[in-house]
Amino acid sequence: MKRRSRILVLAAAGLVALSGCSAGSDSGADGRIDGEITVLTQRTDLVDTVFEQYKQEFAKLHPEVKVTFQGITDYEGEVKIRMSSQDYGDVLLIPESITPEQLPSYFEPLGDAAELEKKYRFVPEQTFEGKAYGIAITGNAFGFVYNKKLWQQAGVTAPPTTPAQFLDALRAIGEKTDATPLYTNYRNGWPLAQWEDLRASVAGQPDVITRLADSDAPWTPGDPQEIVDTLLFDAVAGKLTEEDPTTTDWETSKKAIGEGKIATMVLGSWALTQVRELSATPEDLGYLPFPAQVGGRFHSAIAGDYKNAVSVHSKNKDAARAWVDWFADKSGYATAQGGFTPLLGGPEPDSLTDFEDLGVTYFELDRSKDALVKKIDKTAEIGLYQPTYRQTLIDAARGANGKSKEDVFGELNQRWAEAKSQVTS
Structure with a gap:
């Protein structure tokens, strides 16, 4: 499961859905809420366990509301298709492909963003014209999930501070262990989008989105976008990743990293809890x-994961909103998953003691130009938070498409510049 995460994971669910537009729900004059709601989630692994417990707790406050969950494996792909109709549940996670100006067409506003920001983190990530449309299910930091024992066996005892040192560490792992130094999860695709959130770590300040909006060539040497993607390219070109990226498997990788078969993966901090739960030696991760x-x-950076939202087509909006509020305020999901709670003033994740020990500085991004960047990205058909362009980059690095790194970056810069000119003219 992911995000954005974006990620972000899951088991199969068909397009035939339990209707999110079930009949008859209203708040009565006494404030009682009733009706049936369908809640879409990417956490197929939790639908029959943790989410059932949540439903029981929610029922103590709202006994007249019937909640049904739908776990969706290919959340981004399937929900995007369903949203072409009016049948996409009552509560759902806002897909990454939705741009700010599209929010009112699909989702019910939850209130003034400025007011919600007095209670919640990450509100600006899903707002339009001063209205908020989603509340984060959890928040993430960004980096690498890694097997400490493998790194130590390779003689790497201090965290690399430059890409060159990182590549040296991967080489040492490849030479001194039997593990795959860096696993891309190329075939599943969505994990490659996790690389995008690393650009803020390079910049070390909240203006990364603004810099993207102002740039005609984000893949210029030395820029955060280029530094992140060059590290990926160089790792693949140096044969420090899986032998055949077309055979990678996300669910298998979650176990393999705990078994010492994989040393490192780029994933939001949300993933650390999941891989530890599957490992016999969670302390190694x-x-x-x-x-x-x-x-x-x-x-x-710290950023919100997927955002719970209410379908604009729901006939049970009071019940759906009650679920969204309860999930953010009462469920404890974020803390249980090792994330940052969406509630202001909430605790930092216990799972991030490694970051705490290293003195990592956290910050939220300046999102004042987020809508512009998303519009440029969509017009350019690059997909910063989609897998395709990084799959192309990996194919270039392994010699599968006849392109060089400079070819790929040159094409990306050209498309970005043309789209930026079109969007801002």
Whole structure:
């Protein structure tokens, strides 16, 4: 499961859905809420266990509301298709492909963003014209899930502070252990989007989105976007990743990293709890910052994962909103999953002791130009939070498509510049 995460994971569910537009729900004059709601989730692994417990707790406050869950394996792909109709549940996670100006067409506003920001983190991530449309299910930091024991066996005892040191560490792992140094999860695709969130660690400040919006060539040497993607390219070109990326498997990788078969994976901090739960030696698994420092310190943005939202087509909006509020305020999901709670002033995740020990500086991103960046990205058909362009980059690095790194970056810069000119003219 992921995010954005974006990620972010899951078991099969068909397009035939329990209707999110069930009949008859209203708040009565006494404030009682009733009706039936369908809640879509990417956490297929939790639908029959943890989410059933949540439903029982929610029922203590709202006994007249019937909740049905739908776990969806290919959440982004399937929900995008369903949203072409009016049948996409009552409560759902806002897909990454939705742009800010599309929010009112699909989702019910939850209130003024400025008011919700007095209670919740990450509100600006899903707002439009001053209205908020989603509340984060959890929040993440960004870096690498890694097997500490393997890194130590390779003689790497201090976190790399530059991409060159990181590549040296991967080489040592490849030479001194039997593990895959860095696993891309190429075939499943969505994990490659996790690389995008690392750009803030390179910049070390909240203006990464603004820099993207203002740039005509984000893949220029030395820019955060280029540094992150070059590290991926160089790792693949150096044969420090899986032998055949077309055969990778996300569910298998979660176990393999705990078994010592994989040393490192780029994933949001949400993943650390999951891989530890599957490992016989969870103490071997930790979280490593991106190999870049600013002012002698590591940095990581923190951002909301998927956002719970209410379908604009729901006939049970009061019940759906009650679930969204309860999930954010009462469920404890974020803490249980090792994430940052969406509630302001909530505790930092216990799972991120590695970041704490290293003195990693956290910050939220300046999102004042987020809508512009998403519009440029969509017009350019790049997909910063989609897998395709990084799959192309990996194919270039392994010699599968006849392109060089410079070819790929040149094409990306050209498409970005043309789209930016079109969007801002």
